[in-house]
Amino acid sequence: xxxxxxxxxxxxxxxxxxxxxxxxxxxxxxxxxxxxxxxxxxxxxxxxxxxxxxxxxxxxxxxxxxxxxxxxxxxxxxxxxxxxxxxxxxxxxxxxxxxxxxxxxxxxxxxxxxxxxxxxxxxxxxxxxxxxxxxxxxxxxxxxxxxxxxxxxxxxxxxxxxxxxxxxxxxxxxxxxxxxxxxxxxxxxxxxxxxxxxxxxxxxxxxxxxxxxxxxxxxxxxxxxxxxxxxxxxxxxxxxxxxxxxxxxxxxxxxxxxxxxxxxxxxxxxxxxxxxxxxxxxxxxxxxxxxxxxxxxxxxxxxxxxxxxxxxxxxxxxxxxxxxxxxxxxxxxxxxxxxxxxxxxxxxxxxxxxxxxxxxxxxxxxxxxxxxxxxxxxxxxxxxxxxxxxxxxxxxxxxxxxxxxxxxxxxxxxxxxxxxxxxxxxxxxxxxxxxxxxxxxxxxxxxxxxxxxxxxxxxxxxxxxxxxxxxxxxxxxxxxxxx
Amino acid sequence: xxxxxxxxxxxxxxxxxxxxxxxxxxxxxxxxxxxxxxxxxxxxxxxxxxxxxxxxxxxxxxxxxxxxxxxxxxxxxxxxxxxxxxxxxxxxxxxxxxxxxxxxxxxxxxxxxxxxxxxxxxxxxxxxxxxxxxxxxxxxxxxxxxxxxxxxxxxxxxxxxxxxxxxxxxxxxxxxxxxxxxxxxxxxxxxxxxxxxxxxxxxxxxxxxxxxxxxxxxxxxxxxxxxxxxxxxxxxxxxxxxxxxxxxxxxxxxxxxxxxxxxxxxxxxxxxxxxxxxxxxxxxxxxxxxxxxxxxxxxxxxxxxxxxxxxxxxxxxxxxxxxxxxxxxxxxxxxxxxxxxxxxxxxxxxxxxxxxxxxxxxxxxxxxxxxxxxxxxxxxxxxxxxxxxxxxxxxxxxxxxxxxxxxxxxxxxxxxxxxxxxxxxxxxxxxxxxxxxxxxxxxxxxxxxxxxxxxxxxxxxxxxxxxxxxxxxxxxxxxxxxxxxxxxx
Numbered sequence: 001x002x003x004x005x006x007x008x009x010x011x012x013x014x015x016x017x018x019x020x021x022x023x024x025x026x027x028x029x030x031x032x033x034x035x036x037x038x039x040x041x042x043x044x045x046x047x048x049x050x051x052x053x054x055x056x057x058x059x060x061x062x063x064x065x066x067x068x069x070x071x072x073x074x075x076x077x078x079x080x081x082x083x084x085x086x087x088x089x090x091x092x093x094x095x096x097x098x099x100x101x102x103x104x105x106x107x108x109x110x111x112x113x114x115x116x117x118x119x120x121x122x123x124x125x126x127x128x129x130x131x132x133x134x135x136x137x138x139x140x141x142x143x144x145x146x147x148x149x150x151x152x153x154x155x156x157x158x159x160x161x162x163x164x165x166x167x168x169x170x171x172x173x174x175x176x177x178x179x180x181x182x183x184x185x186x187x188x189x190x191x192x193x194x195x196x197x198x199x200x201x202x203x204x205x206x207x208x209x210x211x212x213x214x215x216x217x218x219x220x221x222x223x224x225x226x227x228x229x230x231x232x233x234x235x236x237x238x239x240x241x242x243x244x245x246x247x248x249x250x251x252x253x254x255x256x257x258x259x260x261x262x263x264x265x266x267x268x269x270x271x272x273x274x275x276x277x278x279x280x281x282x283x284x285x286x287x288x289x290x291x292x293x294x295x296x297x298x299x300x301x302x303x304x305x306x307x308x309x310x311x312x313x314x315x316x317x318x319x320x321x322x323x324x325x326x327x328x329x330x331x332x333x334x335x336x337x338x339x340x341x342x343x344x345x346x347x348x349x350x351x352x353x354x355x356x357x358x359x360x361x362x363x364x365x366x367x368x369x370x371x372x373x374x375x376x377x378x379x380x381x382x383x384x385x386x387x388x389x390x391x392x393x394x395x396x397x398x399x400x401x402x403x404x405x406x407x408x409x410x411x412x413x414x415x416x417x418x419x420x421x422x423x424x425x426x427x428x429x430x431x432x433x434x435x436x437x438x439x440x441x442x443x444x445x446x447x448x449x450x451x452x453x454x455x456x457x458x459x460x461x462x463x464x465x466x467x468x469x470x471x472x473x474x475x476x477x478x479x480x481x482x483x
Numbered sequence: 484x485x486x487x488x489x490x491x492x493x494x495x496x497x498x499x500x501x502x503x504x505x506x507x508x509x510x511x512x513x514x515x516x517x518x519x520x521x522x523x524x525x526x527x528x529x530x531x532x533x534x535x536x537x538x539x540x541x542x543x544x545x546x547x548x549x550x551x552x553x554x555x556x557x558x559x560x561x562x563x564x565x566x567x568x569x570x571x572x573x574x575x576x577x578x579x580x581x582x583x584x585x586x587x588x589x590x591x592x593x594x595x596x597x598x599x600x601x602x603x604x605x606x607x608x609x610x611x612x613x614x615x616x617x618x619x620x621x622x623x624x625x626x627x628x629x630x631x632x633x634x635x636x637x638x639x640x641x642x643x644x645x646x647x648x649x650x651x652x653x654x655x656x657x658x659x660x661x662x663x664x665x666x667x668x669x670x671x672x673x674x675x676x677x678x679x680x681x682x683x684x685x686x687x688x689x690x691x692x693x694x695x696x697x698x699x700x701x702x703x704x705x706x707x708x709x710x711x712x713x714x715x716x717x718x719x720x721x722x723x724x725x726x727x728x729x730x731x732x733x734x735x736x737x738x739x740x741x742x743x744x745x746x747x748x749x750x751x752x753x754x755x756x757x758x759x760x761x762x763x764x765x766x767x768x769x770x771x772x773x774x775x776x777x778x779x780x781x782x783x784x785x786x787x788x789x790x791x792x793x794x795x796x797x798x799x800x801x802x803x804x805x806x807x808x809x810x811x812x813x814x815x816x817x818x819x820x821x822x823x824x825x826x827x828x829x830x831x832x833x834x835x836x837x838x839x840x841x842x843x844x845x846x847x848x849x850x851x852x853x854x855x856x857x858x859x860x861x862x863x864x865x866x867x868x869x870x871x872x873x874x875x876x877x878x879x880x881x882x883x884x885x886x887x888x889x890x891x892x893x894x895x896x897x898x899x900x901x902x903x904x905x906x907x908x909x910x911x912x913x914x915x916x917x918x919x920x921x922x923x924x925x926x927x928x929x930x931x932x933x934x935x936x937x938x939x940x941x942x943x944x945x946x947x948x949x950x951x952x953x954x955x956x957x958x959x960x961x962x963x964x965x966x967x968x969x970x971x972x
Binding site: 021023026060061062063065066070175183186187190191193194195197199202204217219220223224226229230234267268269270277278279357375379380381383384385386387388389390391394395398400401402403406407408410411412413425426427428429430431432433434441442443444445449450453454 | 513515518552553554555557558562584585586593595597598600602603679687690691692694695697698699701703706708720721724725727730731735769770771777778779780858871876880881882884885886887888889890891892895896899902903904907908909911912913914926927928929930931932933934935936943944945946947950951954955
């Protein structure tokens with residue numbers, strides 16, 4: 001059975017390679033037609049996408065639009081209008097066109113994370129296999145059923161399945177693997193890729209901190225609270241790689257902020273924890289249990305200052321705030337990936353830099369501050385995939401910025417032109433003519449040639465001319481070597 | 484003195500030593516020492532000074548390791564390194580400036596920039612064929628980008644390796660730039676550590692080991708590998724210049740022991756004899772009638788490699804195919820420039836990288852067929868074409884995938900610092916030279932600045948149909964739509 005599956009996958013890959021060899025995917029017309037097809041697919045099936053995401057994650061349509069459909073449409077439109085420009089060779093150097101890209105997603109922004117890299121791969125003229133996350137089955141099957149109807153099925157394939165299928169896909173030889181998911185699986189992907197020397201892009205996560213400087217203006221605090229709540233519970237109930245993980249704030253400002261956050265939560269998501277609106281559910285039972293275990297640990301439970309109620313039937317967890325949970329507990333060592341917000345208080349907000357630097361590099365750092373020198377310090381002294389000042393998540397939709405991690409949060413980047421580059425090989429091309437062939441390039445070597453080359457490398461044209469005219473120049477080279 | 488106390492340490496460089504090395508470098512990096520522009524410039528200047536001060540020592544080491552002709556040593560190692568260093572010094576300030584990028588209405592009002600930030604501590608593992616250049620050129624990039632760096636030179640070029648250890652110890656900031664000498668055990672100890680980047684130059688087999696070791700720590704890797712770089716020769720060309728350029732790009736490059744040197748020639752059946760005649764004439768002009776005695780040819784690096792190259796020649800399938808050369812001198816590890824005609828596709832020589840002074844010529848009926856031959860094999864690091872046919876050039880650029888392409892010359896493309904140098908597919912991952920070296924060792928940090936104003940409530944729950952319309956307009960950058968959605972709120 002497994003061998004059969006392997007054969008089938010092998011055939012798919014062979015077919016894709018043949019398609020690529022035929023050159024069909026390289027023309028700008030093909031690339032544009034595929035991008036248009038993605039746009040059409042989304043327009044035609046907006047409701048089905050809302051439905052699939054509702055089924056998998058209980059995502060609210062506005063959230064779906066903001067984080068998935070809208071982002072994909074924007075990205076597709078941008079790619080459509082730019083792809084020709086991206087493809088044009090930079091003077092003397094750039095040509096698009098890779099080959100077969102495999103792509104694996106394993107996350108909760110299912111549509112965006114599957115389709116966004118797909119568009120990059122298509123823009124760059126590749127053939128592609130998409131392996132959507134099996135943890136969002138409705139979205140996975142939507143993609144598997146719908147993509148072939150719209151896209152060139154000889155060049156773009158969706159393969160559904162779990163870990164075993166991923167494993168078999170990884171056995172194949174790809175020209176690029178683009179993976180979104182956890183560091184643990186990222187390591188497996190990279191080790192498999194090593195066998196075929198396949199370049200890999202890993203989009204992982206990490207604990208994205210938010211540094212909250214003490215704000216004095218109530219209207220600023222209100223905006224900050226909204227943006228923090230939006231960046232924590234908005235993106236799929238915290239189940240997003242760039243969602244806020246924890247918050248760093250000065251002791252003296254903490255209680256003010258907590259009050260504002262509580263108010264914002266009740267305005268956004270309602271007062272009744274049994275009937276939360278606008279909040280995605282936890283993706284599956286397994287993840288729900290993981291989060292429950294975190295919350296029910298007695299040392300953690302005492303630090304809960306807001307929320308904390310769980311609804312097992314609907315797999316929802318109330319937006320929860322924890323104050324100073326133990327730093328060595330799972331909640332502060334593992335990526336939370338759920339609607340829990342630990343707040344860690346510091347005596348001075350400047351300590352946040354050291355706090356962040358003593359942990360693995362996050363995918364994003366958010367900082368709310370009006371202090372320009374503090375901004376500079378954060379930029380210079382911390383390392384993360386991206387930094388956003390005075391807002392959260394929003395760097396994700398900025399096409400002119402590369403999106404990707406560093407260190408434990410991954411490597412490689414995409415979005416906009418960077419997606420195109422990620423799936424392209426920049427081929428160096430140098431044209432020469434037969435005119436001007438200089439004798440000193442060739443052996444047999446002698447002193448004259450040595451001097452000529454020396455001067456040429458120093459751009460000392462005058463001495464070259466003198467040398468050619470037969471002037472004896474002071475030797476700057478020890479003669480022993482050329483005896 | 485410094486080298487004296489380094490020696491015994493290098494001899495027992497194990498996991499423990501590697502751990503403490505990494506810890507020390509991490510301390511230097513975390514202290515922020517390597518990040519300043521001034522530090523980087525100082526180190527690059529020291530590197531330049533080191534090269535200038537010790538030109539003779541470098542040439543001697545290369546002669547001892549490879550019998551590399553002086554002029555070749557100067558041109559392809561010393562001068563290349565100096566240009567690279569000078570170019571970097573000239574450009575570095577500009578490279579370090581954050582790149583401002585546009586923001587759209589989606590995030591209005593905001594500003595955005597991309598900040599170049601050093602990755603941290605990096606490991607450079609280099610090769611034996613250009614043991615000086617291939618060790619220090621990546622180090623230039625690593626330093627320019629503000630990293631702390633460990634260099635592991637190849638043990639197959641021992642004289643250069645120990646010279647590098649000595650000189651870098653004397654000239655460079657030893658708290659941030661280190662040389663570890665050694666072979667497999669030392670390399671394994673290094674690879675077991677957590678690096679922020681590994682830059683490896685060498686072969687695919689080891690490349691795969693490096694990549695697998697890096698996977699454990701999620702470390703990004705650049706692999707500079709090789710491959711069989713083909714030279715396609717059309718018949719409408721200047722024969723003498725072509726022959727000379729091929730010779731310079733084959734035997735004039737470390738006697739064929741270079742990752743971008745010509746591996747084999749593809750030409751038409753009719754033209755092959757003419758090309759061979761021209762090559763023979765020019766070879767005699769360059770290296771005389773007894774090339775084994777020529778001072779202008781490198782030797783084969785080691786007896787292992789001598790045996791490997793000899794095996795390619797002794798393959799039954801190529802017997803009788805030698806049309807020029809073939810002489811060997813085992814005691815001096817010398818092999819003469821050798822040309823073979825019409826070797827079978829399944830012969831050993833056509834299935835592995837030659838990396839030596841043998842040049843097989845493959846003939847085709849139609850020159851366009853050569854593209855299929857190249858594309859059916861592994862992707863080479865470079866592909867060369869000699870022609871005056873414009874259409875053929877275009878088709879070559881469009882259809883042949885290789886790290887780099889060069890038309891009407893061999894190997895010269897690597898001297899252009901504005902071109903990325905690196906492979907694709909089996910010839911490697913990542914690129915360097917000039918700005919690309921800086922980027923290879925840099926993390927491009929995306930930074931978005933927002934103020935507290937301009938907050939669109941559509942982003943936040945409670946979600947309504949009106950918000951959906953507004954987001955649609957915002958995300959598609961449709962200003963009219965935004966206004967409409969806002970008005971009909």
